[in-house]
Amino acid sequence: MQEALNFIDTPAVLRHAQINAVSGERFGVVSTQGHRYWLKPAMGCLLQPAVGDTVLITLAGEDGYILSVLERTQPQPAQLRVEGDVHFNLPSGALSIEARDGLSVDAGTMLALRADQTVAHFAEAQVGVTTLSVTGERSDHYWSERNDSAIRHCEKAVRHTANYSQSRREVKGHEELTSGSLRQRVDKGWSLRGETLDLFAEVTVAVSGERIKLG
Template sequence: MNDAQPVRNGPVRLCHARINAFDGHRFGMVSGEGHRYWLKPAVGCLLQPAVGDCVLVSLAGDEGFILSVLERGQAQVGELRIAGDLRVSLPSGALSIEARDGLALNAGPTLAVQAHAVTSLVDQAQVVCGNLRISGERADSCWLERHDNSLHQHQQVIRHRAEYGDSRRHVQGHEELSAGSVRQRVSKDFSLRGETVDLLSQVSVTLRGPRINLG
């Protein structure tokens, strides 16, 4: 077990003080009676003090702590600082965070989110990442318009089915199809045009129809 630091016994008094200096670890301040002190913020003083702030301090002799910030000396960004790890636990109820001008989150090396259900409602969203992996049992997406651009694309599907109202595909370079068997059914007309057309078969070629025109 770690050895605890002894607590100095004696009368403790509270007073207000104005911070006028900071050395990187302690804050210099002047009390209302004109006494000068160099004190550190208490663990429970979440709002980080700054030069010019009016603070509440507890004193036991020449030692003490900054308990809280009572008044800011000037308009500035507030900082809540806690040394070490922090866990916020709500055995019951919900946690709500509201920010008028936005919310910035810097999680360092890792951000882990675990929830039974996640709902996100945004007007615009942008995700930039080096590698993205998504896995699950089922994925559904619905868009009025969608554009996909990629330099290389690879898909591996056990069974694929696609239904289109109208489809047009343009391949600028070479396209090759390899399949065990191919069957195409066209209700009305089928056209095949090219500078050269080669039809190669190892067994037979069959053309059936009421009328066949060649040439």
């Protein structure tokens, strides 16, 4: 191969070349004329070059850059690389991303999403967090089946209303209820069974009914 010519004080020229080596941020390329250069990708070359790629290079004086990747001879993952902060702005229109085999996002220390309305559809979803805080004006949930499991569960509400067609609760340990006042109404039957039943009242205990059976 011939050594690269000196392009000092000459206009910038464009050449086709092929990458045959990599050293740090620079790539070794061989032009179609057989000249060899060590060049780095231009800021606008978003697709990161790889060995074997056919690229478009520009040469001006002693400087040169890889402008773009023209052809990739062997299949390998493509990498888009931009140094520094990036702001992607669409003054009008919408952005659509399609990925046949999946989409992976690694946001580092923070991921922020903002939208007036958000819609997500998943066949199956798994979410794992260390701490989750959700705040809003209203929350509605509709499920065919829901299962909740927790080592410790705490609920606080100013007003709580629950409507069930059927309800069954099992407490294996101790259960304690404290209330300012308690009223229960049973339309049909009410049964209370235990090894020991104690009823205490500081003022009055009243039992009324057409028939009262004790013992």
